[in-house]
Amino acid sequence: MWLWFAKLGSPRWFYELSDKWLPWLYVSMLILMSVGLFWALLIVPEDYQQGQTIRIMYIHVPVASISLACFPLMAVAGTITLVWKMKLADMVAQSVAPIGAWFTGLALATGAIWGDQIWGTWWAWDARLTSLLIQFFLFIGVIALRSAIDSPDAAAKACAVLAIVGAINVPIIKYSVEWWNTLHQPASNFSIDPVAPNPPEVWVPLLVMISAVYVFFAIALILRTRNEILQRERRSQWVIDLVTREKNV
Amino acid sequence: MFEFQFSSLSEFLQMGGVYTFHIWAVYLLFAVFISYNLLQPRMVRRHFLLEQKRRAARDEELSSKTKTQN
Amino acid sequence: MNDAREIQGLKGVSTWSAFCATLRRDLIIALKRRNDLLNPIMFFLIVVSLFPLGISPDPVELSSVSAGVVWVSALLASMLSLDNLYRADYEDGSLEQLLLSPQPLYFLVLAKNIAHWLISGLPVVILSPLLAYMLYLPSEAYWTMVLTLLIGTPVLSLFGSIGVALTVGLGSRGLILAVIVLPLSTPVLIIGAKAVTDVMFGLPVSSHFALLGAILALALTMAPLASAAALRISVN
Numbered sequence: 078m079w080l081w082f083a084k085l086g087s088p089r090w091f092y093e094l095s096d097k098w099l100p101w102l103y104v105s106m107l108i109l110m111s112v113g114l115f116w117a118l119l120i121v122p123e124d125y126q127q128g129q130t131i132r133i134m135y136i137h138v139p140v141a142s143i144s145l146a147c148f149p150l151m152a153v154a155g156t157i158t159l160v161w162k163m164k165l166a167d168m169v170a171q172s173v174a175p176i177g178a179w180f181t182g183l184a185l186a187t188g189a190i191w192g193d194q195i196w197g198t199w200w201a202w203d204a205r206l207t208s209l210l211i212q213f214f215l216f217i218g219v220i221a222l223r224s225a226i227d228s229p230d231a232a233a234k235a236c237a238v239l240a241i242v243g244a245i246n247v248p249i250i251k252y253s254v255e256w257w258n259t260l261h262q263p264a265s266n267f268s269i270d271p272v273a274p275n276p277p278e279v280w281v282p283l284l285v286m287i288s289a290v291y292v293f294f295a296i297a298l299i300l301r302t303r304n305e306i307l308q309r310e311r312r313s314q315w316v317i318d319l320v321t322r323e324k325n326v
Numbered sequence: 327m328f329e330f331q332f333s334s335l336s337e338f339l340q341m342g343g344v345y346t347f348h349i350w351a352v353y354l355l356f357a358v359f360i361s362y363n364l365l366q367p368r369m370v371r372r373h374f375l376l377e378q379k380r381r382a383a384r385d386e387e388l389s390s391k392t393k394t395q396n
Numbered sequence: 397m398n399d400a401r402e403i404q405g406l407k408g409v410s411t412w413s414a415f416c417a418t419l420r421r422d423l424i425i426a427l428k429r430r431n432d433l434l435n436p437i438m439f440f441l442i443v444v445s446l447f448p449l450g451i452s453p454d455p456v457e458l459s460s461v462s463a464g465v466v467w468v469s470a471l472l473a474s475m476l477s478l479d480n481l482y483r484a485d486y487e488d489g490s491l492e493q494l495l496l497s498p499q500p501l502y503f504l505v506l507a508k509n510i511a512h513w514l515i516s517g518l519p520v521v522i523l524s525p526l527l528a529y530m531l532y533l534p535s536e537a538y539w540t541m542v543l544t545l546l547i548g549t550p551v552l553s554l555f556g557s558i559g560v561a562l563t564v565g566l567g568s569r570g571l572i573l574a575v576i577v578l579p580l581s582t583p584v585l586i587i588g589a590k591a592v593t594d595v596m597f598g599l600p601v602s603s604h605f606a607l608l609g610a611i612l613a614l615a616l617t618m619a620p621l622a623s624a625a626a627l628r629i630s631v632n
Contacts, residue, residue, distance in 0.1 A: 118353075119330055119338070129342035132349050136356045159625075176363065183359050187352045194345055214579040221572050222562060234629040235562045239576065242558055242622050246580050249611065253583040256607075257590055293360060300367035307374055320378040 087165045088306045089315055095299045102296050109289035116282035124279075133191045135283060139290035141184035141209065147177030148212065151219070152244030155237030165302075167233040168309065170240060171223060172301035176294065178216040185209050204258040208251045215243045229309070414499040415507045422511035425484075432480050436516040437523060440473040444527045455532040462531035463541065463592035467585055469527075470520050470545055474552040475574060477516035481508060481557055482564045482627070491564075495631055501624040509557050509620065510550075517549035533592075540595040544588040547608045554619035555580045561626035584611060 117135035124131035151173045157166035188206050189199045200206070219239055226232035310316045332338040341349045409417075426433055447465045448458055485491040494504055524545055525538055533541065559577035563569040591604035 114353075119332065122329075122331060123342070128344065130345045130349060132341070133352045136352050140356075140359075179359065179363060183355060186355055190348050190352050190355075194348060211579050211582050214575065218572075218576040218579060221575050225563070225566050225569070225572050231565075231629055231632065235626065238558070238622055238626050238629065239562060242580065245618065246583070249583045249614075250579075253586045253607070257586045293363075297363040297367070300364070300371075304367050304370045304374065307371070311374075311378060317378075317382070320375055320382065323375050323379075 087163065088168065088310055089313075091165055092303055092306050095303060099296070099299065102292055102299070106289060106292040106296060109285060109292060113282060113286040113289045117286060120278075121282055122278060130191065130194050131279070133187060135286045137184065137187040137191055138283060139287040140180055140187060141205070142287060143290055143294050144177060144180035144184045144209065144212070147173055147180060148215065148240070148244050148247050151177065151240040155240040158233055158237045159241075164309070165306075167237070168302050168305040169298070170233070170236060172298055172305055174216055174219045174223065174236075176297050176301065178213060178220065180294070181209055181213040181216060185213060202258065204251075204255040207258065208247075208254040211250050211254070212247060215247070219243070409499065411499045411503050414497065415503045418494070418504050418507035419511050422508055423514065426480075426511065426515045432477070433515060433519075436473045436477040437519045439476050440469050440520050440523065441527065443469040443472055444531065448531070459532035459534060459596075462528060462533040463537065463596070464589045465531060466524055466528055466533070466541060467545075467548075467589040467592070470524070470549060471552060471578075471581055471585055473520050474516060474549060474556060475577060477512070478553075478556040478560045478573065478577070479570075480515075481512050481560045483560075486564045486631070491627070492631055495628060501627070502620045505557065505561075505620040505623045505627070506616075509553050509623070512557070513550045513553040517553055521545045521549060534596050536598075537592050537595045540601060541592045543605070544591045544608060547605070547612050548584045548588040551584045551608075551612050551615045552581055554615040554623075555584075557623045558619055558626055561623045561630060563630075564627070565630045584608070587611070 113135065117132055121131065121135070123129055151170050154166045154170035154173065157163050158170060185206065188209065192201055192203070192206070193199050196203070219236055222239055223232050223236050226235055307316055307319075340346055444465060447461070451457060451461065482491055485494065495501065497504065521542060524541060528538060528541055556573075556577050559573050559580070562576065563573050566572065587604055587607050591601045591608070594601050594604065
């Protein structure tokens with residue numbers, strides 16, 4: 078009885094809960110993003126080596142760091158799908174994949190632009206860029222597998238297995254690429270360690286930008302998951318009621 | 327610590343002059359990325375709601391027709 | 397009554413003999429289908445001989461890329477032959493029988509993967525010195541190349557098996573299989589090819605072998621589990 082209730086109830090519960098969260102998330106994203114962008118674009122001093130291009134870091138580093146979190150998140154959601162057969166977890170897993178691909182793609186693009194003045198070339202087989210590229214391929218693989226399998230239940234489980242295998246592989250890929258490419262210097266000497274050589278006027282705005290992009294990630298994920306909930310539960314009464322209640326679309 | 331780095335708007339837009347294109351390209355890509363990922367789910371949702379409304383209307387029409395026929 | 401005795405009989409079969417039976421069965425089937433046996437080797441040969449045509453016949457240039465070329469071609473040859481792994485069994489229903497058997501699926505999958513490696517991986521390893529010679533690989537790197545391939549190609553079979561198991565029920569699976577499997581295979585490719593290149597420069601390579609061995613150990617323990625889970629999902 079309880080299991081049945083939890084199974085049927087949880088996507089709806091999430092949908093209604095996220096209705097309450099979204100305004101707060103929008104507001105905090107707006108505040109964090111405007112403070113972060115203002116700070117990064119106008120106030121951060123020129124770097125003695127990179128000059129004004131240090132401002133690229135305030136986009137590239139947050140995006141890249143979140144793109145690394147997407148695969149583990151997908152694997153966790155996949156594990157929950159496999160073990161507890163929770164519908165909501167698979168909806169989250171399905172929504173993470175395209176967002177992760179987007180984040181990784183943007184990290185690659187901004188990394189290439191940054192690389193043009195660090196290394197003097199748009200593409201270098203630098204360890205970070207290369208492992209991001211392979212991670213991008215992994216996301217494409219998960220998305221392709223999902224769209225190739227017709228049965229939603231089998232697609233959910235298959236993608237969960239692939240996400241777990243991929244998540245185990247991501248650190249191995251990262252390590253082997255770094256090891257392969259030890260000649261290159263690390264791409265950024267960024268660290269949030271307070272004793273790092275970077276002064277606070279450089280890393281505090283970076284932290285603001287990272288949290289802003291994290292909130293943005295949460296919003297994008299919730300929006301996609303909500304659509305997925307509506308799509309999959311479209312025959313249930315609460316979605317039908319919701320559709321009739323929605324006046325202005 | 328809190329000092330403006332640029333004294334005028336044109337100076338700000340130039341970003342030191344050397345890498346103007348690179349810096350603004352990154353911020354432009356970021357803006358595109360953010361707006362796409364916020365607007366795309368909205369479009370999907372709108373599409374879904376319209377579709378469901380249309381379907382409901384059609385179902386209602388069908389059922390009323392069968393009623394009058396009977 | 398008879399069925400019950402049959403099932404009782406199957407339960408009596410030890411895991412080890414089920415493992416051996418699966419391995420033997422796959423090998424016999426492969427030996428009967430000569431084409432399936434030859435195709436990966438021919439593919440390997442053709443791909444490797446395309447590189448000199450595309451790059452240059454110059455010995456210096458070729459020998460500098462030879463390690464990578466042999467490794468990438470071995471990877472592609474392993475990919476090409478993967479489809480045989482579960483496809484025929486899926487179509488004639490024997491895969492379902494395999495899933496229903498009381499022995500742990502892990503060992504049966506492992507047996508099938510070993511059979512696949514013996515059929516498609518080992519011939520590539522044996523043939524590789526000839527191709528390395530054609531690509532002017534320096535002679536001191538031969539043993540390293542053969543050994544890295546010997547450790548690396550089983551990993552390719554084991555990882556590939558996960559991809560095939562996930563896609564076995566699909567109609568158009570060729571490209572999806574490549575998109576799933578190739579990124580997973582990159583660590584082996586990187587380490588294997590780098591070991592050969594490093595030997596050419598006279599660098600020590602024991603750490604390369606340690607890494608490859610670690611990946612093989614991980615693949616042997618984890619990959620059949622993932623393949624087994626994937627097969628259960630695909631076959632239902």
